[in-house]
Amino acid sequence: MQQVKAGGLPAVSTNLDAPKTRLWGERRFRKAAGSALLLCALLLLVSLPFALIGPSVERLVVLVLINVAAVVGLNIYTGNSGILTVGHVGFFAVGAYTTALLTTPPEIKADSLRHLPAFLANSNMGLGESLLIVAVISLVFGVLTGLPLSRLRETSAIVSTFGLLVIVNFVLKGATNITNGTKGIYGVPELVNLPTAYIFVFATIAVAFAYKVSRLGLQLRAFQDNEVAATSSAINPNRRLLEAWALSAVVLGLCGALFAHVIGAFQPHDFYLTLTFELIAMLVVGGKRSISGAVIGTLLITALVEIVKPIESGGGIAGISFPPIWGLTQILLSLMILVVMYKAPAGIMGSRELSLSMFKRPRLSESTIDVASLRAVESRSERPAATLATNAIGIDFGGVRALNDVSIKVETGKIVGLIGPNGAGKTTLINNLTGVHQPTRGQVILDGQEIVGWPSSRIARAGLGRTFQNIRLFSEMTVLENVVSSALARGHLATGVESYALSLLEHFDLAKLADTKSSALPYGAQRRLEITRALALEPRFLLLDEPAAGMNPKETASLIEAILSIREKFALGILIVEHDLHLIMRLCDEVYVLNKGEMIASGSAEKVQNDPKVIEAYLGSQEVRAARRKKTT
Incomplete structure (x- = not known):
């Protein structure tokens, strides 16, 4: 096995005979x-x-x-x-x-x-x-x-x-x-x-x-x-x-x-209702995300029910007699649920499972995986060319025209930028491309095939990977599980998928954190993990929704280099939504500009930034700019 080089991105290999190959899980x-x-x-x-x-x-x-x-x-x-x-x-x-x-x-x-x-x-x-x-x-x-x-x-x-x-x-x-x-x-x-x-x-x-x-x-x-x-x-x-x-x-x-x-x-x-209520109480009190919680909750609730039964039906404890109190069991179960939900909303166990190490505090820990032993896998740069295009698509939300007659084209091997003021419809366009929303009109064509009406999962398997404006990680899962879940859904066999995922993570300097819960990562690392998870799909096109948001200049520079290497290694077409014009100028072969749901300009980054319509969309008309200058003076 070879160390993965910092400048290269690993891709899927059909050679699964490496010593570190193991069954996922x-x-x-x-x-x-x-x-x-x-x-x-x-x-x-x-x-x-x-x-x-x-x-x-x-x-x-x-x-x-x-x-x-x-x-x-x-x-x-x-x-x-x-x-x-x-x-x-x-x-x-x-x-x-x-x-x-x-x-x-x-x-x-x-x-x-x-x-x-x-x-x-x-x-x-x-x-x-x-x-x-x-x-x-x-x-x-x-x-x-x-x-x-x-x-x-x-x-x-x-x-x-x-x-x-x-x-x-x-x-x-x-x-x-x-x-x-x-x-x-x-x-x-x-x-x-x-x-x-x-x-x-x-x-x-x-x-x-x-x-x-x-x-x-x-x-x-x-x-x-x-x-x-x-x-x-x-x-x-x-x-x-x-x-x-x-x-x-x-x-x-x-x-x-x-x-x-x-x-x-x-x-x-x-x-009927009594048994239903008792079983749900057992599950919720113990912690519904935990199998250990299910067992512990059942034992606790059973103990409570058995203690209360003699009192509910009328009897005595330690020589003290009680009249029948019908419904006492359900009342106490309800109170117990309320107390647990107030003190521990996820239940007694939360999402933890019983183990000898369960009382250790969660921390940003390094994985025990030998990162130096990860193999570099073959490049996918020789894949045939493909095209992602929209043809006059539009979508309305409650009578509001969010997109109107928008046409774009992204080819593999090219990086295309999508810019525009806030509310222009940039994220809405990505949601239309990936099936989160279905266009009201127009076409979305992926490699010659119409994909309007397809569910998001099918579109992802067909070759569209994406990130989100607001980071959407699987927060209760580890870094490695985030990437593996995507790779397995794409069709990877369990054999070798862990090595593949770790190689992807190493490219973004995340392999040593493979066993860390993703919610514990710092912001920049979460952004990198989201991109890595999208790449695990082996997409033909990668849609990045404000990937540099919240990053400092050093992190942004590293991101630019990573995106360029992604394009070269995977022969991807990349569509970037971004407000950072320096990043757009540095990366993009072509730029589209949206304003109020309509395409107002397209072309090279230099051409677009000097377009009067673009300047007006960002800064307002000449009269508005003059009024602002006069007001400030």
């Missing part, structure tokens, strides 16, 4: 495995002594373990996507009723469920067969419900998941021939014991950690941090949301099945 999988083992050991240490007290307490411990698995299942979706779901108890119910119909002895079903179809009435499966069918049904149900729900965001998503819960509850009450309605189901064989519960919850924790550090989990967490940046990095958020929703549905369905085989009898109201 190898280090992270090892770290996740350590956290999972530590968490399982903690769970065993806390719960096993209680289970040894007696059969009744052992049964309670089994139910607690099922709740832990259910909350971890919720974390797979909510923890990685940031979207709260109140509908997953519906999958819990589906799992419980499915296994009950498959495993309850026929003679019991003949008494309580006389109108069942013959294949259900005569079914007498074992636990293993039943769980397999529950997993398949939960997966199918999860995909069918997830297809529309994965397109929703924020409040609309939460309301829709609540609608799912209501519908499932309504069906359970109304389909009396199959569910026995509000009378419920009884006689379900109690087939789940303590070892089974431990095996299941440990497996669930392992799956949750594996998903979190996988390519799918990484991209979904990128979506949670910043959806616009994620889609502009070629990540398809709807697909990632659907996958997480379906996996979470399977876990909750299996939890419901195990629950049914512990309690033996249940009714529809057992899978």
Whole structure:
């Protein structure tokens, strides 16, 4: 391997036989495995002594373990996507009723469920067969419900998941021939014991950690941090949301099945608002972004519920009698959520996972990666030429014409500037090029192909990388994860992607900070990281929205050299939106000028800066300038 030269930018290589090549996530999988083992050991240490007290307490411990698995299942979706779901108890119910119909002895079903179809009435499966069918049904149900729900965001998503819960509850009450309605189901064989519960919850924790550090989990967490940046990095958020929703549905369905085989009898109201509220409280209190938080929150909330139950139903503690206080559990859970949200809005664990080093203060630390061993990868300067162009595009926002009849052209190997006063429409034009907004009229053509109507993720995969006027990094992810998430979304194989990302980072002097959280970087380094992440897409065109904003002269000079080397190594076409005219003069082969959404000038930088229309757009008309001079004198 060779040291990457400061003046050269690495690009993708198909040679993946270098000694440092590794599977992406190898280090992270090892770290996740350590956290999972530590968490399982903690769970065993806390719960096993209680289970040894007696059969009744052992049964309670089994139910607690099922709740832990259910909350971890919720974390797979909510923890990685940031979207709260109140509908997953519906999958819990589906799992419980499915296994009950498959495993309850026929003679019991003949008494309580006389109108069942013959294949259900005569079914007498074992636990293993039943769980397999529950997993398949939960997966199918999860995909069918997830297809529309994965397109929703924020409040609309939460309301829709609540609608799912209501519908499932309504069906359970109304389909009396199959569910026995509000009378419920009884006689379900109690087939789940303590070892089974431990095996299941440990497996669930392992799956949750594996998903979190996988390519799918990484991209979904990128979506949670910043959806616009994620889609502009070629990540398809709807697909990632659907996958997480379906996996979470399977876990909750299996939890419901195990629950049914512990309690033996249940009714529809057992899978409604009370259980939903308790599971959400467990998730939120512990920290919805943390698997460890899901486990710790479940243990804390369970302890609170068990302490409060005797008081709520009327009883005594230490010789003191209490009248029944109905609803006390929900009141205290609500207060606990409020207190935790006030003191620690991200929950007790935040986004941290249980580890031996979790109490170390976050700092700007250097990576343990041997930067000197990074290989220089081959140049992409021989790629065929391509063109990005707009043809009379325009866009209106609520009757306001933000862009009107704007045509530009960028060729690979060229650097084109886009300037204009504030509010001229420069960022709006970039948003139209990258699919953040769709033009009201006109065409956007990438290498001869019309791309208007394409989603941002598809446009990014087709060859457009971009940065943002206001930095949009995946703030909860490390420097390396920011770049890898983009490279994987572009289609890189897991093998070799880490070496590729590190080589890109080394060009911008960021490789030694690869394991640092991106939000901890200073401003200039964040700007460089955003450019690096865009380059990981291997774009044909790079759109830079005010890349020098906030930089000092030394940083700006370094940026100019980096942009020039990017063009040479990648044979990119570069479009720069910038207010720094020195940077524009130094870099650009051609400059376009926008004012009030319309193109007022184009040509060489020297020609444009002397254009009367440009001078007027920036400084005002001669009469206005004369009035200003007179006023100042």
